Amino acid sequence: MSEEVKEFPGNGKRRLTFTEEENLRQYLEKERIGVFICHCGTNIAGTIDIDEVVNYAKSLPGVAFAGDHKYMCSDPGQNLIKEKIKELGLTRVVVSSCSPLMHELTFRHAVADAGLNEFLFQMANIREQVSWVTIDKRAATEKAKRLIRAAVTRVVFHKPLEVRKVPVNPNTLVVGGGIAGIESALKLSEGGHKVYLVEKEPSIGGHMAKFDKTFPTLDCAACILTPKMVSVGRSENIELLTYSEVEEVSGYVGNFKVKVRKKARYVNLETCTACQDCVAVCPVRVPDEFNQGMSERTAIYRQFAQATPNKFLIDKRGPAPCKVACPIEQDVPGYLAMIAEGKYKEAVEIIRRANPLPVVCAYVCYHPCEEWCERKNVDEPLSIRELKRFAMDWAVKNHIEMVPPPPLERRDEKVAIVGAGAAGLASAYVLAQKGYQVEVYEASSVIGGMMALGLPPYRMPRQMLKHDINYIEKMGVKFNVNQTLDKDFTIEDLKNRDFQAIILAVGTHRGARLGAPGEDLPQVEQGLDFLKRVNLGEQVRVGKKVCVIGGGNTAIDVARTALRLGAEEVTIVYRRSKAEMPASGEEFSAAEEEGVKFEYLTLPIEFLADENGSLRGMTCVRMELGEPDESGRRRPIPVKGSEFFMDADNVYLAIGLVPATDYFAGSEDMKLDKWNAPIVQTGSWETSIPGVFAAGDLVTGPSTIVKAMRWGKQVANAVDKFIKGLDYSSEVTDLPDPSVLRRNDFINPKWRADYSNVPHFRRSEMPMLAITERIRSWECVELGFSEEVAREEARRCLQCGVCVECWECVKACQPKAIDHFDKDEVLELEVGNIILATGFKTFDAGRAKQFGYGRYDNVLTSLDFERLSHSGGPTGGRMVKSDGTLPKAIAILHCIGSRDQHYNEYCSRVCCMYSLKMAHLIKEKIPDCEVYELYIDMRCFGKGYEEFYNRLLHERVHFIRGKGAEVNDYPSLDPTLRFEGNGKKSGKLFVRVEDTLLGIPREIPVDMVILSVGLESSADAGKLQQIFKLSRSKDGFFLEKHPKLAPVNTASDGIFIAGCAQGPKDIPDSVAQGAAASASVMALINTGEVVLEPTTSHIDEEICTGCKTCITVCPYDAIFFEEVKKISVVNEALCKGCGTCVSACPSGAARQWGFDDIQIESELSAILKEYKREPEVTASGGQRI
């Protein structure tokens, strides 16, 4: 039989032609088909003329039997099918009744019982698709006939198929730790089965944990929930994964693979004792979400006192932008928080954690952190450097001896660092921290490089540097001064002295030359050499007129120093314009204030001497700006004929610095670039000599102190890995671009995303020395913040990343449970079944603006009220207004966001009852408070619910039938309520409502309004829908398989839903569904195996061209590529029979069992065929039996 079908010309991938359709009759007539038509009581027979349909079926070719039954699904009905198969030797069966979803399996089993393959069967749905959807009997009868004709035509081409059975993994995943999920998990664990309970919040408990009392019994929610939460925590069968989310699900019933992301808690679940010592020291305050934002919590917190697991966690929203912007990643928010709290020593400790030279930075850092400070989006960035200055000054002033923490381990390897500038010292600092034996070789007589030699004392008092150097010395670093590379020692020498690695950080100490005639006159000097002489204490004299050539910070330093040495007129001569000047804005302004003059677009071309050989001036030329050069700045071009003379007694050149080449003269192995800097490997900055690294300005050219420290620290890390024999090729990295940070990563929830609620406070500016005092002294120009100003300024920090990483909690935690470097973990689980109990969210009352939520302090949602009423809530259970006084009248408005076509059409089921409960709780705590319930109608449908309503009627609660229309603070109906006599608002809220029993509009003055918000599908329902491949009904909740008969099943076998994930429901119903879902799971586990439908796809090897289209479209990753044959192959265990590959396959090689083209096409053509071409059928009609 089936062989003949295979030969049917329409079996390939093409449409039936009319000739083929004529041939169809032959194929039909080879079969003996039985057609069984169900009345379904009057469901079908009431609309369809059954006799006519039976007679028509009898007339169809191939039909050996057509009969009907009142209830075909009943035993007698099924027996009729079995009998006729045996009696008439039927080869195919069509049942025309309800939907396949309802009874396909029933009839397939009946067919199988009679000895026929159960897939030689087809169902025609004449109930849901015909009789239920029309009252036109004629049309219904005709459609039924067509559907039956189609089923008969299709079933001829059915092939016998076999079902598959696969074992069921006995472990279960429960997603969501609310009451429904808890119940599911407990029931399964009681049954002896392993459960993974995944909850995205830090604790299980869900919404129920927030509730005060429960209706109608008035049990305390915590009293009945907490024991269950504890049981979950104790159960050996339940693996509790809180603060975790499911990311990916693959596989099929009985055999799911699940990826779960366990978010970093930064607190060890094993060792935390919930002692709360950390809370006492945490400087951060954010709104407590668990208390609906009505109170504050710290960054390290637990959700509530009964949390399960009862452990703390840290709220980190990503590194703050100031930290990311800082080249050495200072924990800026941390020390700001400590300053704000007056814990200055702690602030210094935090600064010292990452910064080898914090005192220097406090005075002269170019502070990129301020540029990126999130506060700039509110008003102005914080004065971060000034705050650091305050902390470091405080430590110096108070003689606070900072002791470096001991290194983690002691290592015997020796590292030599050449150069004691910012980069060299930073390298020394890091390597000493790591326990190495570090020696620094410095060419000059002082430690500090440019910081000691180039920084004028009015920017940073000279004695300040020693505090940083002393600290590094205390770490065990040895300094050798007056040791010049290649003069006093060579790289070879260092190697011979057992140094395992060498870091060259010799900087750029040679001034660039102008190349103009007269440059070698004694009064023409390199600006840097001038500064060095001044800083080393030489008595330096300058003439009356001083010119400084250049536009960088060195030029400004030279100019301001010359002023202080008594120069009468100091002019900075710069070849470009003010806009191109590389000097920092603060330095420029200070110089300008002090009287330094500027000649822009000017270049000296010759220095002229008087008769004594002393400088008398210089010939300059005016410049104009051309096209931008490689630095992006516009190139200066001399203007012809613009030469002019400038008087000058001294000229200082500050036009750039280059490395001193002779350092490396002794080493032929050292490869140098065109600026005579060593060529280094990207990522490690190792030079061409193995084990010799370079760092700082030597590699990058002149830069800033903090950047030099970055490279010094990173090269030290590379050296550490080099010595340990690890991969050290990616330690040195470019500066990150803070603009790539997404702003929503680091918004402290205290400030709304638009910062509209942040009070504006201007940035505190640095107090400066009076200008008249400045230029005749070496006193530091910047005076520093007073303690009061510093603390106030520090308090401006938004703490945008929540946790400020001050690590105070680490110090406070005795069991050492805190790890600020904790990372997310992704677990891969294998489970047989999944229960989704992902709950709901409450309607956002702010969407319905007429009720004033968010505008009036005393308008609360029901969930807010639960917390207000709860003894663990923000007021300890005192039901008070925002001003702390007791309300005298409260209105409870029902159906906010429910039963309203603007928001949600459906009834949220629980609001009437919880509103009654709230009224009761108010009456219990404030007996003389008037309570108004504004309802559409009271839905008290559960056990004991109506009785509870009756009880409330006797508690003198006012019930007003009418939906609350509007809440505001001004009465429009009763003028006498407008003022309390003094013209001020009465402080009352006015609720407008149409009282539909009295038929009048009313305006009720109250002190507090509670909005009984409805339930909506959870915020991540859309995401979950995609992960678990489920359907949702139009209200957004997950769709059950059948609303009555399969309420916890979904269309996906092995995935169940429970609780409010399926729809709004109360606690008893959620618990019942949780238990029902676990019972369904246990049924599958106990069966041990599941039956898989054989309607999977398969690929015809001979036709497949190996284009892989099917692999890319398969949503279940069920198709793989067979490399030997170069064809696609379907893994039937994974295939869910969706048919996507079949429609996508360009060559027609992909097919699906039970859905061959010929089956579908013959069915379609039988439906679409013109009816009039059929022979006329009469009541006595059928010709064939």
Added chain:
Amino acid sequence: MDYLFFPGCSLEFTSRGYDKSSRAVAEALGCVLKDLPDWNCCGATSYMSIRELRSHGLSARNLALAEAEGASELITVCSACYTVLNKTNDYISEMPDFAQKIRTALASAGLKYDGTVRVRHLLDVIVNDIGLEAVNEKVVKPLTGMKVACYYGCQLTRPHGRFDDPEYPQTLDLLVEALGATPVDYPLKAKCCGAMVVSTQRNDLLPLVDALLGAALEAQADCIVTPCPLCHFNLEFYQDDVNRQLGADYKIPIHYFTQLIGLALGLDVRELGFGLELIPSENLISVYAGK
């Protein structure tokens, strides 16, 4: 930008100030308002309650004329015109039987209407097409310190809230802020002014007007601004009656929102129709006009 403009009857008589200021402000903001040729009554007021279909016929005639002009939008400054024209548009697209009747009626006058014209309020155009930033940039005399009660009335945003929240509208407040003035908290901003009820139930009107004025007084507003001629009329014309009959003492100037924009843009106050009001406003206006 060019807009086809439907002035409506009020602008020709009771609301001359609105007419002048709307045209002056539109021009200053770079819009050309071209009057719909041969326009007729929009069909509003009592007519809608008595002969509903006919009043829609009147309304549809205007829409048909606009469509014949090739316009995709018709701009009005009257909330009643705005509501009625939009209502006719909605009915035509949602109710085939109704649409057929309207088509027949229009055909008798040699007109047809395919439902392609979108009816918009000038407030919507200013806030959403021109934009608050652009308005703010053109402000030469910021209304700093002026406390304004923004009164939207009911017809502008209801029933559908086409460009603002029907229950708690905000556009006018934002616009007033962009002019440099301070919008006060005015909880009755979308409440009914009584509209045409005065013609049959005069005594029902006064308490409504009283509440609206009272709320503005309590918020210490210097004036009330409105985008609706009828609201303007009721609040201004009946202030005396409220004072006399309900024993109050209101002297709150009522202004069209376009007058305030014009003031801030530095336009000539006479061109904006100031001076036509029944409640004297010189003291307030001169402060800003003189700047």
